[in-house]
Amino acid sequence: MSPPPPSKVQVLVLGAGPGGYVAAIRAGQLGLDTVLVEADRLGGTCLIRGCIPSKALIHAAGEFEALRRAQGANPLGLRITGEIGVDFAQTVRWKEGIVDRLSDGVAGLLRRAKVRVVRGWGVFSDARTCEVTRADGVSEVIEAEHVILAAGSEPAAVPALPFGGDVLSSTEALSLPALPKTLAVVGAGYIGLELGMAFAALGVKVTVVEALSRILPQYDPGLSAPIVRALERAGIDVHLDARATGFEAGRLAVERTQGEALQIPAEKVLVTVGRRPRTQGWGLEQMAVDLDGPFVKVDDRCHTSMRNVWAIGDLVGEPMLAHKASAQGEMVAEIIAGRRRRFDPVAIPAVCFTTPEVVSVGAWPEPGPEVITAVFPLAANGRALSQEAGDDAGFIRVAARADDHRILAFAAVGRHVSELSGEMTALLEMGAVLEDAAGLIHAHPTQSEMIGEAALRALGHAIHV
Structure with a gap:
């Protein structure tokens, strides 16, 4: 019996992460016959085992930390008597409930956009032919006019610490059946510190090991300094200029x-030394696309070197952020539909969800007479103080050109400052000047007032500091 003929579609999207599913939904909305191929659950790393579950864990840890603070002397007058504890299995079930709800929501959005989802592992035999093998072994061959590669990324390993057993990636750490008593985190980037601080807040003894000379190397020392103090307050030991060389018998x-x-006691080891693009196992080598180091090379439309083959998200390089992937996916779908688009954002916001949080929008300029900068402290903001967010040495800062006051960058450290990233990004994208930010009437009391206050201070006439 001869195999069935290939299915022919206009658009095939490989990968249902925040780049792939957004590309598929937008393509469907635009009337393109679209197939989305995914072997795992819908939502990708970010939704299933990254951004969303980690933020759920961070929230749960913050709630537990608040309960612990209420056991002793509390400036709010709150008191808890008796013991408190963590049912971590229930915490994980609650987290999984959020993931399930969002993943099901993605499925519904794809159905509404008339996107056909093919569940299985896709392997390309050439640039536009993909064989998808389902879990039951049944295969389907799909030929597409356009292919969007959105395969995402995976945790990078340390040769001396292969994943498995008690050596965890962030995926396993977010689904542990119970809290370990001790945890060693290898890597002091944003993933390691976010999870390390969350586990410490839940009562785990956490030790961080970093090969470089400071934490959060992707941020400047001014932004990471409040996090250093927060780690000390949390009782987290940090070893800098240190490399993990092995793990055996709980050490x-x-x-x-x-x-x-050093020999660091650790029931579990969490390795968070970065991520690498997922380029193996799905036939990239058969597609004849050019690479840029470990990444797929694309132009400012996310087009590869092969006609009608596109690549987005973590597969194409830094910053490896979900919101970048989504923006690229939407853009590529519109280009395929005939619209004129290119990917040239003024700024892509980056947020580290430690406690306190860190926000960076735009490239911070080198100091000099051609640049104006100003800092406004959270301790001078009423909303921050009323949320106990003013005592972490947090701040917001702004940089602008001295000649025309065009805003170049924002940065902030503090509790809840991630919610300011949208306005910061909008101001940069709109080409705002300091006078624009200073002239906005912000609701009071909110932390967003600090954006205007920082701009006023840069102009030389701050009101509240």
Whole structure:
């Protein structure tokens, strides 16, 4: 019996993460016959085992920390008597409920856009032919006029610490059946510190090991300094200039740059040294597209070197952020539909959800006479103080050109400051000047007032500091 003929579609999207499913939905909305291929659950790393579940865990940890503070002397006058505890299995079930709800929501959105979802592992035999094998072994061959590659990324491993058993990636850490007593985090980037601080708030003894000389190396030292103090307050030990060399019998072996050797007790080890694009196992080598180092090379429309083959998200390079992938996916779908688009954002916001949070929007300029900068402290904001967010040495800062006051960048550290990233990004994208930000009437009391206050201070006439 001869195999069935290939299915022919206008658009095939590989990967149902925040880039792929957005591309598929937008293509469907535009009337394109679209197929989305995904072997895992809908939503990708961000929704299933990254952004969303980690933020759920961080929230649960914050709630538990608040309960612990209420056991002792509390400036709010709140008191809890008796014991408190964590049913971590229930915490994980609650987190999974959120993930299920959002994943089901993605499925509904795809159905509404008339996108056909093919569940299975897709492998390309050439640039536009993909064989998808389902879990039951049945295969389907799909030929597409356009292919959008959205395969995403995966955790990078440390050769001395292969994943498995008690050596975890963030995926396993977010689904542990119970809290460990001790946890070693290898890597002091945003993923390691977000999860490390959350586990510490839940009562786990956490130790962080970082090969570089400071934490959060993607941010400047001014932004990471309040996090250093927060780690100290949380009782988290941090070893800098230190490399993990092995793990055995509940002890992580560490070598310091100065030659000192350490043995760190750890029931579990969480490795968070970064992510790498997922380029293996789905036939990329058969597609004849050019690479840029480990990434797929694309132009400012996310078009690869192969005609009608597009790539988006983590597959095409930094910043490896879900919202970048979504923006690229929407853009590519519109280009395929005949619209003129290119990917040239003024700024892509980055947020580290530690406690306190860190926000960076735009590239912070080098100091000099051609730049104006100003800082406004959270301690001078009424809303921050009323939320106990003014005591973390947090601040918001702005940079602008000295000649025409065009805003170049924002940055902030503090509790809840992630919610300011939208307005910061909008001001940069709209080409706003300091006078624009200073002239906005912000609701009082809100933390958003600090954006205007920082702009006023840069202009030399701050009101509340």
